[in-house]
Amino acid sequence: MTPPKPAIVLVEPQLGDNIGMVARAMANFGLSDLRLVTPRDGWPNERARATASKADHVIDAARVYDDLASAIADLNFVLATTARQRDGHKEVLGPVEACQRIGTLGEGGSRSGILFGRERWGLENEEIGQADAIVTFPVDPAFASLNIAQAVLLMAYELSRGRSAQTNFSAPEREPAQKQVLNAMFDWLEPALDQRGYFRTEQKKPKMMENLRAVLTRPGFSADEIAVLRGVFTALDRFRPRKTQSEGDDR
Amino acid sequence: MTPPKPAIVLVEPQLGDNIGMVARAMANFGLSDLRLVTPRDGWPNERARATASKADHVIDAARVYDDLASAIADLNFVLATTARQRDGHKEVLGPVEACQRIGTLGEGGSRSGILFGRERWGLENEEIGQADAIVTFPVDPAFASLNIAQAVLLMAYELSRGRSAQTNFSAPEREPAQKQVLNAMFDWLEPALDQRGYFRTEQKKPKMMENLRAVLTRPGFSADEIAVLRGVFTALDRFRPRKTQSEGDDR
Known part of the structure; x- marks a missing residue:
């Protein structure tokens, strides 16, 4: 049995285009559980479908929730992504450790989710409070500007990287001559x-x-x-x- | 002395928006050497600047070349990104191995570059022929759809991830020729x-x-x-x- 893959939870996403790009990023790395907390422009959203490229299966399966608590109700472990570290008691992880944690918990059957905030101002403190830990990306502090689709892409990549740490890319078939x-x-x-x-x-x-x-x-x-x-x-x-x-x- | 960071080489990029998003992805992870081979809509490009967010320094420093050979003339090690594996004599690497190679060579003073093809159809075989190895991303084969800005973001992230992972590869004595x-x-x-x-x-x-x-x-x-x-x-x-x-x- 493969461990469950984490849910991607977008909290009040503003632009359909970004939701579509998130779906596309997810599909590239085999994620499919997309959850939307009160998307600003309603749902379904044609812009989202248009920018999702061919990730229709992610768009079709997306679920909409009235509040964050219901969106994460069935999850065992929740991470909140933030652009900068916040003070507070929350543990702060990099993407590598965060994905390792998700993987380890997943092997025990736990379900995880990762929260991404609004395009404009991210997650509220109260929302971060509902998460188990914070993830921040190791971006250049002088230039930190990841949009939500980019942040989802990096987490999806890191998750897949962890899962496939053993995959050996096709070694070239080239055998040195006798x-x-x-x-x-x-x-x-x-x-x-x-x-x-x-x-x-x-x-x-x-x-x-x-x-x-x-x-x-x-x-x-x-x-x-x-x-x-x-x-x-x-x-x-x-x-x-x-x-x-x-x-x-x-x- | 820190090893030189790789150049990002876009071959005939079509949309200014994508060039801007590439610059933004680079800036997040501290890359700044952007090279453009005959961008379709000319250069400078206002759309590129608009979508680069605040990555003006990358846009301003971008250099334009008439052909790929001149764009990579001063580089010692060149990788070509492709969506799918090709047959032929080229070694195929995943992003992890590719970035390790760049890091190891960089410690010896070698300069690297990564080629990204046109939005529509990627790199020509002749262009791939000028590279030392191919990089492909470990995307879901059932849904492989990364745009160039996403591909650049993942490589930039993986490079930064490798740099911070305290590599203890020994530098090879031999430096590949420019x-x-x-x-x-x-x-x-x-x-x-x-x-x-x-x-x-x-x-x-x-x-x-x-x-x-x-x-x-x-x-x-x-x-x-x-x-x-x-x-x-x-x-x-x-x-x-x-x-x-x-x-x-x-x-």
Whole structure:
């Protein structure tokens, strides 16, 4: 059983556009429980649907409440987001710790919710008082200006980041070539360069060859990549330029 | 000394509003190097300033470039953001690993940048080809719909999260070359190969060049390593084999 995902609770949101952007942010990271406390422009709201992109399922399932207490009645753990720290007795968490707390509680079956305030002035003290803890974002204090959709996006991302901490992104399928493939390239390259006086003197040759080996070994080229490289070397080596170099330079 | 923070590179952004929202997202997490490759509606853009909230310093400092190569010329490590995984030789990272990589390289003094594509269709394959690796966000596959400002916000957050998480990665001794060094090699290689019929047909050329770019970009070669490679290419290219010199090559 997967732990329940937190509810996103918007307290008196003012603009339908922002509600839509919140739904879109949620949908990107797999959240779907959207709760609205007395949205200013009523509900349903066409602007919200328009800006939600394709997050219709979030918009359709959104529930409207007359007050905050009813909106969070079934939740076990509630966080209030604020732009700045407030004084008071509330514990203040960063998004990382907040999402860890939600995850841990969720494993025990607890339901969580995150409150976001009005666009203009955020949450009232009385509303913050209904939460268990405060979350603030680690924004540059000289420029703190996240709108609610951005704040929801960051929390949704951090929640998903915590859940998927184990997911390993597709490692590239690139497997370094067997050493014999790499060495065959060097075996070809050395006499080709030698014939052209690349090594200047016999004394310099071991060191230069060592350098060249280091450069072409370090990347851990795959067999496919080495094939591409050999194609380039061969082309430069075998064929004479169709035009002379000086004529060619003008393209 | 704090490591340099990455540049945010928007490739042909279409809407000024989105550029403004990107600037705002950056400012929240202390990023300030915004680069625009041929923004559709020109620059400066009043819509961008209006939606940037108070992030005027980011908007004012934004630089405009005629092409992607110039925009990333001074960077050592470049990531391309894409909505979906692509096939090919590029390594695919999640935001966590991507930001760790940027942090580690930054401690060695390397400069990084992150590419974000057009609102409509993202980045072209050729553009992705100029990056060292791909970043994709761990969004719900059933609903993947992040706009560029949201994608920038998440990367900026993750970067800041990583910086504050007391990274103890050791800096690699090898610093990837600036992109202009790598690109100069391709600029030399392409006509040299072309003159020899390496590409066979004009139709095959873009794909073959893209492959070659992928193979030689993936290792993150340092400037020293690229110098060694160019020495090899030049030797194969310029000098005739000593053996055949007497054989009446008509060059």
